Amino acid sequence: MKVKAFFIVFLMVVGSASSFASVYKSGVEASYYAEKYHGCKTANGEVFNMYAMTCAHKTLPFGTILRVTNLSNGKSVDVRVNDRGPFVKGREIDLSKSAAQKLGMIKTGTARVRIEILSKNDTVGQIAKTSSVTDKKTYWDVQVGSFSSRDNANKVAQKLLKSGFENVYFQKTSSVTRVVLKKVPEVKLSSVETKLRENGYSDFVVKKS
DSSP states (O other), rough: OOOOOOOOEEOOSSSSSGGOOOEEEEEEEEEEOOOTTTTOTTTTTTTOOTTTTEEEOOSSSSOEEEEETTTTTEEEEEEEEOOOOOSSEEEEEEEEEHHHHHHOOOTSSSSEEEEEEOOOTTSSTTTOOOOOOOOOEEEEEEEEEEESHHHHHHHHHHHHTTOOOSSSSEEEEEOOOOEEEEEEHHHHHHHHHHHHHHHOOOOOOEEOO
């Protein structure tokens, strides 16, 4: 049996993504889409997964990471733009079902939200175009979890390595240790997200490297 050596690299980071957030729009209406479109192709060529943290927007570039906050209850979720829509007048953003669940808007179907831009993928040509071509040179960081206990972070990291995940990193702040899959290629992102869910990880956050 071949034994593989795995190395976990420790990165020291200061602050968080929220430090760089900029308000895009506030008081706009969000909706969500689910089973009817599950497994269908999105506008950027990915397969829509209602369990992933993704969304549809009419103009923002594919790959843009947004923080959406439900103004009625203060709940927030980070999502990645990978589709176009919504196509109902007056609606600003269409969330995946899982994202909508985190915002507590499943029963109402819609919600008034604030949208902040955490990172913007400026490599996808004109903003309004709906190209299905994926940029192979784009990389993403996938935060699998954030832990106050270093031991818990290490346990998760070891499980990820044993499950075949690569580039497992620790990112440390003064209060938490994040477990992150670094520099996941754009073309592999969808399969990595699927594999994470299959291994029981559903609360991961994706942002551009």
